[in-house]
Amino acid sequence: MLATAGATMDQPPLEALGVGPTVAPSFSTVVADHGDAIYRYAWHLTRNQTDADDIYQETLLKAYRAYGKLDGDANHRAWLYRIASNTFISDRRKRNRENPLTEAMEQTVPAPAVEQADGLDARDLLREVEHSVTELPPKQRAALILRKYHEASYAEIAVSLNTSEVAARANVHEALKKLRTQFADRLDWIRP
Amino acid sequence: MTTHNEPRQTHIDQPAPGASIIEEARQPGVDPCDVACDAMPGYLVGDLSTPEKLWLHEHTAGCNYCHNVFDSYERVGNALDDTATATPRPTLSVATALGLREARYGFLDTPVGPVLVATSDLGLCEVGYLAHRERDDVLGEIETRGLFPIENQASVRPATDQLGEYFAGKRHTFDLPIDFGAITPFTRDVLGATSRVPFGDVLTYGEIARRIGKPGASRAVGNALGRNPLPVVVPCHRIVRADGSMGWYTGGTGIKRRLLALEGIHFDQTRQLALGANVH
Incomplete structure (x- = not known):
């Protein structure tokens, strides 16, 4: 005989009553749970409030429109990160296509002007690191930020960036290697 | 300068997950x-x-x-740890970003179980029984009305205070602004007529139909009341069937019976309205 868990002849399964863990979270609950993290992500990606606001708003709008079609068991956090990542990456691509020459100028964190051993203090260095992160290729930047600041697993990063786990890991490692080659020497100077 | 950032398939270069x-x-x-x-x-x-x-x-x-x-x-x-500085707050609220109005919600414990109460900028927009329903089910329904729910217990204080007084037997009428949202004129008439049924009275679905000038529409009245977003405040529990039985109720007939009992109306063993009840 076929029996559904929890269901008997005169008792409908719990799902039929709309109770139990089968009720998907409402959209507002998903936003309440993950909205702040998504804004933080947008901020880390852009380091600029106007751009972060734009990515955040576009992510919310896309998510709101698509939410009804989403599987209730979905990993909502990774799903939101994915929308935000796509928004960010396609926005960068669009900017570069429209005006490739401004690619270097669009960067929001100003590149440090002076590069002299004596004058480089810790604050200059942090600005420089911030700047270098915003100069990483978008996918590497996104992967590094998710791993470093959002405690994302590589599986989540893979979903968020529409790639494989191996590629997600490679993107994070590649970003760190680049940062190290850029800073290894100068980091040494300000060592306490 | 263009950078090719998609790593080639360099599995050998990367420590495979799990391999030591x-x-x-x-x-x-x-x-x-x-x-x-x-x-x-x-x-x-x-x-x-x-x-x-x-x-x-x-x-x-x-x-x-x-x-x-x-x-x-x-x-x-x-350095990366140190650059994880405080993040600014978004300039827009989520509701504004989505072009929606906010519905602030909170909770109230009552003799008929926990209740979710929500209020928009226009007024009370939801009283949802949670005894047999998930919170997110109620929130999802609020969202279908173009509202964005945000938990904020302080905002619903006037409503939860008055509901608390009602359940304590200290209040017979409610004095709250109401936001029914986009509803049909028919539903608006039904809810309006139901709102005018005083504490301790019961009316039939047919009588409500007659009062709004739609005699014979008792079934439609029942349907409209089934979608009443503000039970208790719009007292649809005071509407019963012509044969004196209770009829369906949004939170279940158990809750309907308790609300009516609170108002001094009792059903006998056969679930019929007890003799002497003030039925029209």
């Missing part, structure tokens, strides 16, 4: 220094197990070159 770098470094023909340096980025982002971290520390302690490389990686890691 310690074993890898022991393989014949493998230079442990290569393994150590390749593992360093992963060290910064929590990829390594405790034995692997120990191995890496041990190796770098005994190898000058790796020690220097490791040192610079650690400083990059520290």
Whole structure:
């Protein structure tokens, strides 16, 4: 005989009553749970409030429109990160296509002007690191930020960036290697 | 300058998830220094197990070159930690970003179980029984009305106070602004007529139909009341069937019976309205 868990002849399964863990979270609950993290992500990606606001708003709008079609068991956090990542990456691509020459100028964190051993203090260095992160290729930047600041697993990063786990890991490692080659020497100077 | 950032399929270059770098470094023909340096980025982002971290520390302690490389990686890691500064707040609220109005909600414990209460900028917009329903089910329904729910207990204080007084038997009418949202004129008429049924009275669905000028529409009246977003405040529990039985109720007939009992109206064993009740 076929029996559904929890269901008997005169008792409908719990799902039929709309109770139990089968009720998907409402959209507002998903936003309440993950909205702040998504804004933080947008901020880390852009380091600029106007751009972060734009990515955040576009992510919310896309998510709101698509939410009804989403599987209730979905990993909502990774799903939101994915929308935000796509928004960010396609926005960068669009900017570069429209005006490739401004690619270097669009960067929001100003590149440090002076590069002299004596004058480089810790604050200059942090600005420089911030700047270098915003100069990483978008996918590497996104992967590094998710791993470093959002405690994302590589599986989540893979979903968020529409790639494989191996590629997600490679993107994070590649970003760190680049940062190290850029800073290894100068980091040494300000060592306490 | 264009950068090709999509890594090629370099599986061999990356420590496979789960495979130990310690074993890898022991393989014949493998230079442990290569393994150590390749593992360093992963060290910064929590990829390594405790034995692997120990191995890496041990190796770098005994190898000058790796020690220097490791040192610079650690400083990059520290710099990244330090740049994780406080994030500003979004300029727009979520509701504004989505072009929706906010519905602030809170909760109230009542003799008929927990209740979710929500209020928009226009007024009370939801009283939802949670005894047999998930919170997110109620929130999802609020969302279908173009509202964005945000938990804020203080905002619903006037409503929860008045409902609390009602359940304590100290209040017979409600004095709250109401937001029914976009509803049909028919439903508006039904809810309006129902609102005018006083505490302790019961009316039939047919009588409501007659009062709004739609005699014979008692079934439609029942349907409209079934979608009443504000039970208790719009007292649809005071509407019963013409044969004196209770009829359906949004929170279940058990709740309907308790509300009517609170108002002094009792149903007998056969679930019929007890004689003497004030039915029209």
